Amino acid sequence: MSQALIDLLKEKLPDAIVSSHSHCGDEVVVVKREQIVDVIKFLRDDPAAEMKLLSQIACIDMLTFATEQTGGGSIGSLEMPAYAKTNQGPYEPRYQVAYNLASVTKKHRLRVRVELRSDDCTLPTITSLYPTANWWERYCWDMMGIEFTAHPNLERLLLYPEFVGHPLRKDYPIHRRQPLVHEHDFPDLVRGPGPGPGGANVPMSQTHVGRKNVDPNTYE
């Protein structure tokens, strides 16, 4: 539907485009990181594109992409990410940041995507183009640790400032919680003990008689 947009981009900004494809009726264009601001500014201001609405900035962690493809499972265990089990390196480029743009007047959509390697996940901010990008970029920083350079206020959006790490990265351990007040240590077979004194390595209470022979470290 918006193939014309991609053609327009290829004509006006040929250096910026890495590739483009269409998936389930959604046109996707992958652009270079250095030119992301130019591309989005062009799409916003060009009279043929008129994409005045930034509906979302999303981030995708492709860490387990390779193992997912081979049926290796998508989620790592408690201790290590899935790729570490299979002796494969992480999938690179590991992160994808997708800008979902829409035009209310022209009634078309386009997804602009940038790929980032895990050793350098920084990206220029587009808060000067869309005010709504401010919170979306803070969200991506909070959950995925994508650093937007020159962002006016790059702080966590949802989580508390004491939180360490970025929880939606696929190598964040599933059961790692970072409590703000002291939690009582509850021996819980399914959820694991509360992060009391000693954290997740506290041996399970012997009084808990649900299942036998459960390894307190993995709960398996």
Added chain:
Amino acid sequence: MSNKPTRLPVLKPEGNVPESAGVAEENVLPVLLSRREDAIGFFETLMKGPVSNTLGWARKHSLFQYPFVTACCGMEYMSVAASRYDVARFGAEFPRFSPRQADLLMIVGTINIKQSPILKMVYDQMAEPKWVMAFGVCASTGGFYDNYATVQGADRIIPVDVYVPGCPPRPEQVLDGLKILQEKIQAQRHNVATLEREAVPASADSKRKSFLGKLLSK
């Protein structure tokens, strides 16, 4: 007018009514008359001895709840509190929106880690005696939010008296939980101020005497 409060007559049913065996003498309420001594006598019968069952009876039917509503269970809380299911029938009528005026903390909904200091502060602000109800599986165990952000049950932070399962629980389940809590309150030990007061310096004594203490020492 004598200084000793007069005992009030206990009303017995008149006519050919069989005595109900289960009702103990102290649970039959005397008629409250308007005179001051009679009122004092009424309180005295309620709080006979250092531990009072009647105080538990009074407390369990007068639960002032503080709804700590954080998530979708709040919808079900509304129907519990409103006319259709009407929690007021069981004496838990008034939601108080200040923890200092409440004695039942209802944790309604998911508690995430960012919120947990607030919950703890609300609990700490409530005056004794206080009870806590975990409303729904999220408040009880974390529910299906087994993730980085959710406290796996409010009992990891504060003590919980009664757990109501369900996602969200039916209002009947909440009423059931309330009845269980009332049984628990009735069975608990309720200490009251006694006439044997600790020796305190005479100057401070009059100030420190509580209203109840003054009332009972008359």
